[in-house]
Amino acid sequence: MNSWLRFRPNLLPLLLIVVATTVVYAGILGHDFLVTWDDNFYVTENPDSWGFSWQNIRAAFSSFYIGNYAPVQILSYMFDYSFWGLNPFGYLLTNICVHILNGLLLYRLLSQWHNDRVLALFATAVFLLHPVQVESVAWISQRKNLLALFFLLLAWEAYCRYRNAQPTQRRLIYLASVVAFVCSLLAKSMTVVFPLMLVMHEVCFHQPDGKKRYLDKLPYVLAAVAVGFMAIYSERPDIGSGGRTGFHGGSLWATFLTMLPVFCKYLKMLFWPFGLTAEYAPTIYTTVAGEVVFAGILLAITAICGFLLFRYDRRLGYWICFFWVGLLPLSQIVPMLSLINDRYLYISIIGVAAFGGGAFSRLSRLHDGRFATLAAVAAMVLLCGLAAISYSQTLIWRDSISLFKDVVQKTPASDRGWALLADAYRMAGDVESVKKTYESALIVNPVSPIALSGLGNFLTEQGDLEAGNRILLQLLQVKPDHATGWLILGDNRLRRKDYTGADQAYKRSLEIQPGAFIVYLHLGSLELQRGNTGLARNYFNKVAVRDPYNSVLAYQLACLEALDGRNDEALFWLNNAFQRGFRGYAELGNSEFLKNLSNDPRFAMLIQQYFSQEGLK
Template identity: 30%
Template structure:
């Protein structure tokens, strides 16, 4: 039995180390591009913890995800601190520190080794691959779902030890909360069964209490599949076979990034393989060798458990169900919980328990992580850093173009988008973004061509249709433009961009009564920090005066 005071002291140390190393993010703003605007800065449903916003969180999807607790956590932040990025980052840091402590306690429960537990928790907390999950406020869903999931797992172990139904109910509720934060935690019941199989009696009665967990996982999986199908995402390379070949190489790339975390990027563009090639075969050989090692170590319960924890949480992001992105640092947040103790054990054996070597590696990781957190801010540094490592990645240039556009550096934005289209000429998303930029630059007919091309290809994103409406209105075809805005509002009556467009359209048609109605609707659905609210207020006053 470990000394509780000593365990508590080390837990405080692990939490403090995690918070301090990520403290560089506290001075960061929200990201100007990617999902921060959709989830937070331009999302009216997070402007306070009201009944309306809670209902909206449970009845809407955001950026193609159903994650109400994720959205409610932002609403709680907003209620307490306003739209203060430092506070939002601090909450992420705190949650990550709590996760690190729970990882320490989990490893201590499995191994009984305090040194292994502390060092492994520090690897989990301080690894540079975790920066994306912690320093990017949008990825609150990743760390908060893990907080709930780890809490559920530890509480379930307590249930197995004490056989009380209060911890069982607590574990089930925490797991439900985890699923309502991010669906990728559907694997937790499998990990529970792995724990029971390795450390408890293997009678069926020991597995029976996990059935409700699997039912919740099944429901969350169905919801995720429906959401992904709604986004019309296809398999990589056009087939499950090509997807499987590609993801074999991606898994090996993940291992490389874990052991040698250099050239990290917010966006990777791994090669897609449709046939057996040398990279695919070499990746298969590496993975087969690792499986062979596990077979040799099959009598070591601890090795099998942590290997399972490294592999099983990776399954939901291996494109079994097609996803938008192939590879991301954030996909390793849960798997690192398993990789960390395995790595510390390997280093301990190779270095003959020379703890100083692990400490040196932790210090190096801490420096890299602290430095990297400062890249995740509103400026171009994150994208320029990534482009320096991956100059042929068109998606990075697209994100850079979007950022320059937000910053008002339109010429720089145009050059970045053109470079992106040189690399990815058939990418409809980039054509859409480029079309919006051309609108902003006053190149209305060129913008109309770009946006219409995307629409004619069958893309039906709300923002695309709304911007297409603006393009028609800008070239003088007000009625056609309003038709597209109506199309958006028929599916999403709260879409601020198209509400604004309808107000503008009715103004142009001279119908001030209807214009006033839409200006008021715009004010009703937008947060107070929306930059167009002042203009909308002025136009509402003008429309009200004119209709008298």
């Protein structure tokens, strides 16, 4: 009853914040999956996420998805699929709900720690309505961000209860906190810094029992270390198809110089959130330039101000530390392909929001509250402005084409942005725009690996094998260790019936990335075309060890069994392929390997079952 009485005055402003957040994000419920940007790997082409089953749950906990070990994320998609199938409406609705829940949990924690209603309300509103949050909410694949914070806040809430609980209740509540933190890590590993946040909180805030406790942080540290090493491993391109790369600029020093302006860019994004987009093209610095010096001075001034604030008011200074600690896992300590993204601020922004809330609360109390009305009006104007910018930002996330059109408009120097736009056109079937857009990428960067490999692959798929071969050779001349380039070159040669050349290209790709099991799938296809079913089976078995639920693998095994005259086994694998999401209509109609099944009534029943509406060409 007492807690309800304390909460009641906050109900209306909190309700208004929730309504404002709902209004800002309601428009995304009509958006599509971003099928050229991870949504295909996580949902639309990933049978592991299509509803709850022991097979899918096992796959979620035993597989890497685009370099991420994130079983909690995949489980959440199973939940969505159970209600909505492959309708993006439901997935985006879940994103909005989790984002709002995160705001409410944040409000509760801030209220407990600061006993300041104004601070908590302002910080919650900034967290929910700031434009940098749009990427995490409007992009289905970034469910991991939302869930990571959700479970982290639950872990923190349980930890606070553990510190306040009676001795007989503490153990169970503490266990719940640790379990929630593990779930956070299994959604996205960026929360590995939570133990450090707990230690800082121990130092900066008065604890209920008046004691400083550090030993009880050890289980959190162990969990963070274990998942951190798992994340580093899974991000290897040859293991989990992740984004780990070499140091930007070729050295640790160059990466350090490059990150100084990037950190300043993050500050600008928070305080001047205009021009936000899905891809940025930060300058790579290998020597100390003027912009690097300026960024270093600005960051030094920020650090000094933060230190002085920390000495003056530890509780408020804590949030400055929180912001920078939250960015640590995303600071290229382990080099990753992406240097900067809006979504990297999803958790860190809490530090800035809480600090801003504290500053706003103090301003409203100056001179016995004479500035309260002025401060309230200023806050309303600020929050309405953030909400308006966020709403306009949601519009660009409608589909892949609108998203990457925005990227190339705001960041025309991003060859990656142009290449991703070309890929979006390819998925939409706009063949004419694909080639032009790849050529635009090559104007920006004539040796762009992503543009050259994409164009080479597109030309190969279109049957312009000579032009595709020329582009791919150009790529490999510039970047001879481009594993994907060699893989596509192998496909090009396979289409030209150059089996020896295809074999050499595939094996070169495998030499560069020994753990890239997908290459074995292509080698198996090559041997299948050669008629070497035994060798093909060996390659397919290697794929099955790493990705046993791969739909293309199941289809290839069906072709292999049909070629060997084992119709029962062929039909078993064909049904398996369809269940896993294989929808290669053209391949089914043109496959020489499946001709042996054409007279089997069970084959016709399978086609009728899975393709009754599409038809088989």
